[in-house]
Amino acid sequence: MSLRPLIRGWPWLAGVLLLAIAAAILAGALAQRRTIAQQQIEVTQDARLRAALLDSEIARFRLLPLTLANDRDISAAIAGTGAARPALNRKLEALARVTGAPAIYVVGPDGWSIAASNWRSPRAFVGIDYHSRPYVRQAEARGEGSHFAIGSVSQRPGLYLAARTATGGVTVIKLEFDRIERAWARSGGISFVQDARQRILVTSRPGWRFATVTRATAPAAGTVALVPLGDGRVRIGGAPASYVAQMVPVSQPGWQLVQMRPVDRAVAAARLFAAAAAGASVLALGVIAWAMRQRVLATRRRTAELEAAVAERTADLRREAAERALSDARGAELREALRQANRLASLGQITASVAHETAQPVAAIRTYAETSRMLLDRDEPDEVRANLRTIAQLADRVGVVTAQLRAFSRRQTDELRPVSLAEVIDGALLIVREQLRDAVLDRPAIDPALRVVGGKVRLEQVLVNLVQNALDALAGRAERRITLTLVEEESRVRLRVADTGPGIDPAIAAGLFKPFNTSRAAGLGLGLVIAQDIMTDLGGWLHHLPAPGGAVFEIGMRRA
Template identity: 30%
Template sequence: MSHKFSVKILIYLLLLFCGLWASYLFNVAQDEENVLGQTKTNLEKLNSYIQAEFTRYQAIQTQLSLSNLVQSGLQQATAINSNELDRYLQDIQISSGASDVYLLDLSGTVIASSNWYLPHSYKGSNFAFRPYFYETIEGNEHVSFALGLRSKTRGFYFAKSVYKDGSLVGVVVMKVNASKFESDKAQLDTGTDSHFLIVDDNHIVLASDVEQWRLASLGELSPTKRKEIESSRQFENESLFPIDWRVLSPTRVKTSSHGSDALMQKRPLNKQYTLYLLHEVAPIKAAQWPRLGVTALVLILLFIVVEYTLSKLTGYRQLLFSQRSLEAEVASRKQALEQAQDALIRAAKLATIGQLSASINHEINQPLSAMSAYVASAKRLAQKGEVSKVVENMVLIQSLITRVHKIVAQLKSFSQHHDNKMLVANLKHSVDNALVIVGPELKRYGVAIQSEGLACNIWVDPFKFEQVLVNIISNACQAIVEQDNKCIYIRAVEHEGKIQLSIIDSGEGIKQHALSNIFEPFYTTKSGNGLGLGLSISKQIIESFHGKLSAHNHPQGGAEFLISLHTKNPQHD
């Protein structure tokens, strides 16, 4: 086995271990979060049940305290010798589910009890030392926990004062064994891995479904506190041994009973007691093994795919290098093509200017000659002192200068190179600019222009579009120079967000064999005049606007060039 292969195996094993460990930690954290939420829900369910039971027993006590039999029995000493009250309390004890129900007179002596028939009957016993007696005598309803002196069973004691004719005559006490709540917990579906505790303010466990925790302390009791508890005889001679209870966080605790962490939720049961619900962490961790097996399988498959991909990467790199080189070459060729196309457009512009140069020269020379004559006339008029006529000549000269300036400015703009810029332009403005360039040619041959519907917007590059118009109108002019009726019709119609612009001449039309080739590069019908690029470039320009340029013969005679353009950016529709 090669050193390189061994290193690679070690790396994959390390990655597998790290991946499994990260997956384990993540899944445990997620499951613990879910269990904590469910534990909180179960805690509320358990609390609601215990509170409902406490309320039920307190309501039964209230009914007992209002019973004439109970009131009379406490008021009349002869009731002590009567079994009627004992049997009544026995019936209440059986129907309510309590363990004992008994009555105490004002001295704390039991005068009647539901367990009257048992050897350890409470009748005659004195419980004046119990907090539930002396606190109730003082006028407070009382719920307390204690270990029975005779029964040695843990229980919650509910005490209620009894009044007869407005006078306190005694106390009715109902004891409910703590085991009732411990056995009922199994019926509340709080989870097989959960355990509950009812803890008093001295951190002593009063009730729990874990037997080892019952009457245990959640921590070491101080000698003073232990002596105080012993003097109250609440737990008699129980040792109240401490259990290993370490709180790791507000929601996590470690106990010696299970040897592992437990998730914890707690809430007050009443002013004296706190209700805890724990869920063991060990089952959560044990549930991760099947997941880890699946994760390991997925990671191994992933490593196989990665290794296979890496083995092919060398070839892919070469292919990627070739692809990038090809892309660079294509980009370079595309740039060269665009530059060549720009050069052709400029050449077509210059060719158009060259074809129109004679007419433009005549159009400029004519006002220059007129200006020369007006200047000579102005000198003579000035010598004669006819200032008003000199001013008239100056005004005429100014108008001629403006005319020449407009032709030269438009010619300069037409011949210059402009950056490509698409925008919404006015069709009439573009046509007018084109007519300034081709106007001298039209004037030279006496060609009339008729336009209609040009007051609309188009989505074009204005400078390139004007070049197309100059080319098509110039071609139309040359096609009708020998016709008697020399007219070019320019019409525009808007339909469904598009402009249909038609340029029709009054000539003989296009030869049938030329219609299919008229937009081909270097194809021309002008013998010895023209490069044959004008219409080809014009078609490319219109198509760059997402438009169309076509040519055909008009039914009423003459050639018709049809340009279809958008009124706004088609990519925003």
């Protein structure tokens, strides 16, 4: 091949080379902007996920101080009655172990702590003056309080959540974020939470804790400088590395989460790739154009190959764009589903409770109504009147149950009074009388003068639940027998409900009294939970007793 054409065309080749350099510079700048924009989108999503994780951690413990505010044991400990305070220490210790709370303690009206979950520790929070703590003063003034600080006893930072008790004391739970900080550190980048004064509280870099965020290029001691670079990036003080940063709000008032991701390496790689691709493309076009002057046929073949490569790459890019759009839409859908689940959680539990507790009386009302229609056809008005009286009693029971569920949602407790156990059993069996037609019921003779402490409707509610569960277990069995057994003691009365069913599945028995734990396809898993809560409120108990055949439950009541 002759070099003469190449020598004659060197100015043209030099122009092509300069054009390639300019294209590489322009492509690098565009690639940098695109990379930073994409990194900002990703760091925003990352920040929102980490904020959601932090919110869920705080939400797990936020209601606990309010829940303990009306606790009888805490009221007794504040009053200083008997061995209430040692017992409260043990109770708080068990509660902290179950919930995973670092510390739970109770402050008396005088500002001195009287009980704590870490009472066994050399650095126990018992006997300490807390009256000057901000969260204690806030709880005493407004009913609730929160404050982030380093503990004066534990010397560990944490968020203190407090609530005023009914007797003038304050319950406090300390929430530490070590686990979240370690998770943030493992995930890469820099994460921290700042308060309204831009003071860093929770961070993946422990050395930054309690430092103040500033934009000064020469930061003072106790500050962290995040200097804007003008293109969506920031720099930490005078360090050479740059980051993309995004700030999102947190549920704790005044808190904001800042997520930072190093971007220099990604920008450099994108610039290098884009510059090389652009320069190579321009040079390739120049070589192709130059080659076209030498060999037309070869130029056409190479042009066709290049077009095919460009078309394939365009198709790949379109597929990638479609996949990314689908992924973003799915992510948005999942996040909305999570928010919707959180919104419906509380409402669903209350609705399920109302439906569960009124289902049996409503079913009984329907049965009596159907029976009354047949009795009218047979011209038996006395029987119809008896059924109507029973329907009225059942309707009253539905009203009492819903009223008690509303009272339970307002955290109120009914006054306990002596009730006749015989009337309780009669009232419960009235509701399930129709279902008992195909079963054998053995019940003891009970002295009408035998009285227990409680509420008649709520005790009926517990007994109806146990009998209904027994009837469900006996469905389809040849022997359908339910036995009620009474055991009287000096201060307590035990009523046992046994059936001849298949018994409790061991897989269910371990969590029998946990919400939504059921072996029935149509069951809610709330009946035993509600029944046990009722018996606890009445000062009694509800236990499952092991038995060689069938299921046995024991209701324990205080004797009046």
